[in-house]
Amino acid sequence: MSPAAVEVMELTVRFGDFTAVDRLSFAVERGEIFGFLGANGAGKTTAIRTLCGLLRPTHGSARVAGLGYEDGGRALKGRVGYMSQRFTLYDDLTVDENMSFAAGLRKLSPEVLARRTEELFEFIGLTAPRNTLVRHLAGGIKQELALAAAILHDPEILFLDEPTSGVSPVARIRFWKLIRNLTEKGKTVIVTTHYMDEAEQCGRIALMRSGRLIALDSPAELKERTFPEPLLELDAQGRDPDDFLNTLRRNPGVIDVQPYGSRHHVTVRSSSEEAVLSSVPAGMSLRRIPPSLEDVFLRLVEGKDR
Amino acid sequence: MNRTLNAFIKKELAQTLRDPRMRVILFVLPMVQMTLFGFAISTEIKRLKLAVFHDPGDRAARQLTERFYSADWFLRVEPEGDDPLRLVRSGRADAALVIPAEGLTRSLARREATVQLILDASNATKARVAESYVSKILATARRGPEPPGPFQLDVRVLYNPTMESSVFLVPGVMSMILCLVTIILTSMSMSKEKERGTFEMIISAPLENWEILLGKTVPFVLIGMLDTVLILLAGTLLFDVPVRGELWKLLLAAFVFVVTTVTIGILISTISKNQQQSMLGSFLFVFPATLMSGIMFPVENMPKTIIVVAYLNPLKYFVTLLRNILLKGGDPWVLWSNIGVLLLMAVATTALSFRRFHQTLN
Known part of the structure; x- marks a missing residue:
């Protein structure tokens, strides 16, 4: 067994002239929840598909469960589970028919199929009759079933590509509970998401932009590193903040001012924090807040586009 | 391997038989097509509208006219005025026969009888058939009571003695449907x-x-064989197509043909990006294949350059096989040579689709 679940070195994937993934390097430890965060088209899906053996690297190398692409990626495919961002179950087949087709693809014996579906339906808490057509299931249940089909062969590494897009908030919470349960059992989960609250639950986050890895760390470290200086939140409470904002922007102790909903987030030098805090006009509130992942995302990913 | 194949068979059967659109394609389409070709469409042309222009006092002309209308071939159209062209142009008659003005009785006596036939050839098939009927009737009329000449033709029609077009067309339609589906x-x-x-x-x-x-x-070869049985049953029970050859010959020929068409289907899907393109690709193949198969028009009459293409058409071989087995009992040479060609085609399309098929998304 290799120490790392996934090891990626200078991985590059091109489609014609377009470079979707550009010299990506990282390693994922066993039992980790590893998140990919980035805008649409940042290369998250391409990276995941390559690691599942659905795409071939143009340059660089990747070892997944210690395996590469020498045999067309078949050995690798046997060790990982993949849940695409597209719904990959058959709408016009029943729950059972879908599971038994997934088992057939992996050449599982009928006994293994019976045992695993029993376990997995209990794991995802499936209550719908097993002869229900999948098209009649609710969105969240469909996603849980797709997860069950993806881990039917009990893979050690699981790749989830936006598993909760278009699913209700309650179903999202349920789904993440399942993900945590899996890693507690020693599975490695690599997941892409658009939701910041989901990214918070990852052990480490890889931030991607235009195919490149621009940051990789735990959520706490990312916040710490991106915002070493204090972050303040200005709430104008219905007043016009423009004059004050202009004063702030001219203040050499202020590093950055970003609109944040109806409020503003202000980054200041530690030495100027007190002075800035006390300069707030009457009727507005300015207070120190811990940075959120969204602040990090805005600063690192979107910030560079401006 | 068995497990994967098994899973695919179960899955495709469930999906295909559950989908109402597919059920229509599989079960309704064949019946509608066969009914159309078996009952409605017929290459025999009967009940042509014919007007005969002659002097009412002309006895020979009257007798000749009666001969025309006594068979089922011609419908009587009363000549109006004295302009046969107008009658044909207006479509009230498909053909007009004009007896010489001096009368048939007199010109026959001079052994110089020339009658004029005016044909509406805007439908060339109809016109040709009308012409051949008229000349046949005229020929028998001329022989009349006189002793027969030195030659006499004794015609024996084999395999389809009544020359019914449905017996000829239905096997063609069966193969066309199987190909399409x-x-x-x-x-x-x-x-x-x-x-x-x-x-x-x-x-x-x-x-x-x-x-x-x-x-x-x-799975689709299996579904195709299921449809084969259905089509054969309908063809023989509803349209009286005889089955003179052994059943195994029929099923073997159908099996090899279905394998060929299924691999062509796979090949089309490796070229198309979505279902619409696949549907279009299938029709782009099936239409010319049907026209150049000999189902309706004999391949031998086509220009040489086109014949080359026609010989690459799997449907042509299957139509030949089906007609030979159903109507003639299945000649071994016809059977094995055509099956051999179909097998070669299946191997070629399989090799092509294998080369075009990729498991990766790049």
């Missing part, structure tokens, strides 16, 4: 997987290319 089903099913994203689940499993191709082929 198997190609559409196979190519659409493959592109549906790609369109819906379910293809990603298949290629994320550790399978060899041939395992996936076999999985997407074998």
Whole structure:
């Protein structure tokens, strides 16, 4: 067994002239929840598909469960589970028919199929009759079933590509509970998401932009590193903040001012924090807040586009 | 391997038989097509509208006219005025026969009788048939009571003695339907997987290319054979098409043909990006294949350059096989040579689709 679940070195994937993934390097430890965060088209899906053996690297190398692409990626495919961002179950087949087709693809014996579906339906808490057509299931249940089909062969590494897009908030919470349960059992989960609250639950986050890895760390470290200086939140409470904002922007102790909903987030030098805090006009509130992942995302990913 | 193939067979059968659109294609379409070709469409042309222009006092002309209308071939149209052209132009008659003004009785006596036939050839088939009927009737009329000449033709019609066109057409239609159904089903099913994203689940499993191709082929060969049996039953029970050859010859020929068309369907799906393109691709193949198969028009009459293309058409070989087995009892040379050609084609299309098929998404 290799120490790392996934090891990626200078991985590059091109489609014609377009470079979707550009010299990506990282390693994922066993039992980790590893998140990919980035805008649409940042290369998250391409990276995941390559690691599942659905795409071939143009340059660089990747070892997944210690395996590469020498045999067309078949050995690798046997060790990982993949849940695409597209719904990959058959709408016009029943729950059972879908599971038994997934088992057939992996050449599982009928006994293994019976045992695993029993376990997995209990794991995802499936209550719908097993002869229900999948098209009649609710969105969240469909996603849980797709997860069950993806881990039917009990893979050690699981790749989830936006598993909760278009699913209700309650179903999202349920789904993440399942993900945590899996890693507690020693599975490695690599997941892409658009939701910041989901990214918070990852052990480490890889931030991607235009195919490149621009940051990789735990959520706490990312916040710490991106915002070493204090972050303040200005709430104008219905007043016009423009004059004050202009004063702030001219203040050499202020590093950055970003609109944040109806409020503003202000980054200041530690030495100027007190002075800035006390300069707030009457009727507005300015207070120190811990940075959120969204602040990090805005600063690192979107910030560079401006 | 058995497990994967099994899973594909179960899955495709469930999906195909559950889908109302597919049920229509599989079961209703064949019946409608066969009914159309078996009952409604017929290459025999009967009840042509004919007007005969003659002097009412002309006895020979009257007798000749009676001969025309005594068979089922011509319908009587009363000549109006004295302009046969107008009658044909207006469409009230398909043909007009004009007896010489001096009268048939007199010109026959001079042994110089020339009658004029005016034909509406805007439908060339109809015109040709009308002409041949008229000349046949005139020939028998001329012989009349006189002793027969030195030659006499004794015609024996084999395999389809009443020369019914349905006996000839229905086997053609059977092969056409089988071709259409198997190609559409196979190519659409493959592109549906790609369109819906379910293809990603298949290629994320550790399978060899041939395992996936076999999985997407074998179920449709089975479905095609099911349809074969259905079409054969309908053809023989509803349209009185005889089955003179052994059943195994029929099933073997159908099997080899279905394998060929299913692999063509796979090939079409490797070229198309979605279901619409697959559907269009299937029709682009099936239409010319039908026209150049000999189902309606004999291949031998086509220009040389086109014949080359016609000989690449699997449908041509299957139509030959089906007619030979059903109507003539299945001559061994016809059977094995045509099956051999179909097998070669199946191997070629399989090799081509194998080369075009990729498990990766790049």
